Amino acid sequence: MPEIIFTIDPTAGKLEMHVVGIAGPACEDIAKLAKQLLGAPAQEEQTAEYRLRPGIRPVIRRKANP
């Protein structure tokens, strides 16, 4: 089940957001929603999970030998 973990530091009013369980750029939709409400983040980092592309596998076709 996908989840978003928000961490708020009340001493500075700082908010961090971590999207978990969504492989690939689909989590961009969540980030876009957060940006609408929060503005551009001071720092944005893509996790290893982001770089996964579920369901898309490269297909290598070999040319038949003449």
Next chain:
Amino acid sequence: MSKYLTYPDMVFTDRRLLLAALADLGYRDVEEGEALSLYGYQGDRRPETAELVVRRQFVGAASNDLGFARTPQGYVPIISEYDHRTLHDGRFLAALRTSYAEHVVDAVTQRLHGMARRTVDGNVIKITVRY
């Protein structure tokens, strides 16, 4: 006379959530308009203007108006040096940002039709939203 300071790095993007965060801190009477003048604690009109203003009578006896100027990026606080130092023990902007952040989490949870679980670990608030 206390000088007004502008905080361009502290932008509140969503008007509705900013008003909700201000209400959480006890500022429910917010004047809205275009380029509203800000007034100091002696009733002196200041050169700064804002689109959202909490008038000084709703802030404190020696306070100045609190302003939020609309910019293309969002609303930027314009707060006097005195109020920045004294409101909420000098933590007004941190408290406002914290409240705003909690409203952002609520808004995201609602839009995703998710379930939120809130925990507090020491000073840090952690909210996990599952959807």
